[in-house]
Amino acid sequence: MRIRRELLEYLLDMARNFYPNEFGGFLRERDGVFEEVLIIPKGHFGKSSIFFDTYLLPHDDDIKGTVHSHPGAPLPSKADLNFFSKFGGVHLILGFPFEEWSIKAYRSDGSEEKIEILD
Secondary structure: OEEEHHHHHHHHHHHHHHOOOOOEEEEEEEOOEEEEEEEOOOOEEOOOOEEOOHHHOOOOOOEEEEEEEEOOOOOOOHHHHHHHHHHOOEEEEEEOOOOHHHEEEEEOOOOEEOOEEEO
16 A cells, blocks of 8 residues: 555544544555545544444545544454455555554455555
């Protein structure tokens, strides 16, 4: 997966601001690069999970991935893996302390994906 540094820094800042709660969003891709995030509308951002109404999501063909933070390690939970399988694409988990080295990307099947950060 390829992501703009500016977006990644914004996501890390969001994770820090929501901590100790999780936050989440959907990633918009242009020409094979993630460039924007849509924060989950009317989401409940808790300490160990996020709840939201999928009917509030916009129809947007450019949404190709998701992002959410974890107050601990960036490892997918069983709920994450279930979510990944339903939404497809690439899924970023931003782990505490929300630095570049504490980010992991996963495919829909839960396998790890390499992250390329573009300036």
